[in-house]
Amino acid sequence: METLFWISVGLIAYVYVGYPALLELSACLRGFGHLRGEPFTLATRTRRLRATAQWPRAPQLPGVSVIVAARNEARRLAARIDNLLACDYPADRVEIIVASDGSTDDPAAALAPYGRRVRLLLLPRAGKASALNAAVLRATHPIVVFADARQQFAPDAIRRLVAPFADPQIGAVSGELMIDGTGSTIGDGVGAYWRYEKWLRRREAILDSTLGVTGAIYAMRRWLWQPLPVDTLLDDVLGPMRVVLRGYRVVFEPAARAYDSAATDAGAELRRKVRTLAGNFQLLAYEPRLLVPGVNPVWLQFMSHKLGRLLVPYALLAILASSAVLARTSGIYAAAFGAQVCFYGLAVYGAWLDRRTRVTPDAVPEVFREAA
Amino acid sequence: MKLLERAARMALAFVLMNYAAVAGLFRAARGRRVWR
Numbered sequence: 001m002e003t004l005f006w007i008s009v010g011l012i013a014y015v016y017v018g019y020p021a022l023l024e025l026s027a028c029l030r031g032f033g034h035l036r037g038e039p040f041t042l043a044t045r046t047r048r049l050r051a052t053a054q055w056p057r058a059p060q061l062p063g064v065s066v067i068v069a070a071r072n073e074a075r076r077l078a079a080r081i082d083n084l085l086a087c088d089y090p091a092d093r094v095e096i097i098v099a100s101d102g103s104t105d106d107p108a109a110a111l112a113p114y115g116r117r118v119r120l121l122l123l124p125r126a127g128k129a130s131a132l133n134a135a136v137l138r139a140t141h142p143i144v145v146f147a148d149a150r151q152q153f154a155p156d157a158i159r160r161l162v163a164p165f166a167d168p169q170i171g172a173v174s175g176e177l178m179i180d181g182t183g184s185t186i187g188d189g190v191g192a193y194w195r196y197e198k199w200l201r202r203r204e205a206i207l208d209s210t211l212g213v214t215g216a217i218y219a220m221r222r223w224l225w226q227p228l229p230v231d232t233l234l235d236d237v238l239g240p241m242r243v244v245l246r247g248y249r250v251v252f253e254p255a256a257r258a259y260d261s262a263a264t265d266a267g268a269e270l271r272r273k274v275r276t277l278a279g280n281f282q283l284l285a286y287e288p289r290l291l292v293p294g295v296n297p298v299w300l301q302f303m304s305h306k307l308g309r310l311l312v313p314y315a316l317l318a319i320l321a322s323s324a325v326l327a328r329t330s331g332i333y334a335a336a337f338g339a340q341v342c343f344y345g346l347a348v349y350g351a352w353l354d355r356r357t358r359v360t361p362d363a364v365p366e367v368f369r370e371a372a
Numbered sequence: 373m374k375l376l377e378r379a380a381r382m383a384l385a386f387v388l389m390n391y392a393a394v395a396g397l398f399r400a401a402r403g404r405r406v407w408r
Binding site: 270274276309316344347354 | 376
């Protein structure tokens with residue numbers, strides 16, 4: 001029982017402390033190319049991590065196909081298209097494709113004012129992955145940018161997002177999603193988790209590639225796109241990981257920003273997380289090569305970040321059970337058990353607060369509501 | 373009090389995140405549609 005306790009503690013410590021520390025150290029030592037070779041001090045460490053990567057300057061901006069996959073988002077489409085058209089990217093180098101996945105709210109009417117500036121694909125309801133496959137098939141430019149209907153891009157987001165493609169080794173680029181937690185009952189927790197995720201992604205990208213991208217804002221070379229299985233849950237992880245498996249890098253460009261609000265309650269957030277984590281298991285079924293060192297160029301990162309995170313809940317249960325059994329034998333286990341009781345009690349209080357201040361269903365984004 | 377409430381929400385988010393991994397495994401194993 002003691003062995004179970006300490007192995008579980010070790011696993012959680014590695015996932016949440018050891019691996020980030022390893023990443024931090026590796027990223028500090030490597031840094032971005034233009035800052036390599038400087039003597040390593042705390043000051044240069046900060047500069048290396050904060051510096052925006054300097055990508056080679058492309059002779060001209062590449063053509064971009066922006067794909068917005070949506071279902072029953074007609075009320076948001078006008079604002080979304082206005083936002084995309086307001087981006088500071090040359091209009092003659094951008095095409096906008098809206099892939100409507102079986103919408104019943106007349107997206108054609110919502111997009112009619114935009115005429116030929118927007119291509120609308122009216123598709124039978126088959127899921128987001130099918131909509132993306134259909135849209136990429138019809139895209140004509142070498143870079144495809146993926147966006148959702150709900151978020152808004154910063155004016156320079158597309159330009160920033162495609163800049164890394166001047167490096168031929170870059171296969172996909174993730175932008176940064178800025179979440180406004182105001183109006184959310186668990187915004188603090190979601191925001192902290194998201195900041196932690198971005199911290200990891202930034203360092204993983206410095207070393208080689210991020211494990212997945214931000215679904216609300218990412219770009220990929222069109223020729224690297226492989227049609228997704230129709231029931232794919234995480235297009236923003238499976239697609240980029242296939243890019244990595246083909247030997248190209250997937251990087252994180254924090255200067256390319258999209259904005260969203262985390263106006264969601266605990267129940268909606270839970271459904272979203274269940275979908276995400278079910279998607280991680282599905283990912284292993286579709287791409288078991290990810291588990292093979294040497295085949296997956298980011299094997300250690302994948303095992304530590306993705307797989308480790310899937311194992312943590314079982315380790316938490318093991319710690320709770322083993323410390324309960326061992327509490328009478330030693331003060332350490334008794335203290336560990338007491339700390340866990342306090343922590344879970346705090347979470348129950350958080351659930352009560354969430355119930356008390358639950359947001360209205362209308363504030364919960366469509367994809368979250370449908371995730372049940 | 374604000375600090376306590378914030379800590380409670382952070383704790384809830386952590387618990388939900390981990391519970392979701394277990395629920396996600398069951399849903400994936402049962403092949404249940406979890407999106408669209």
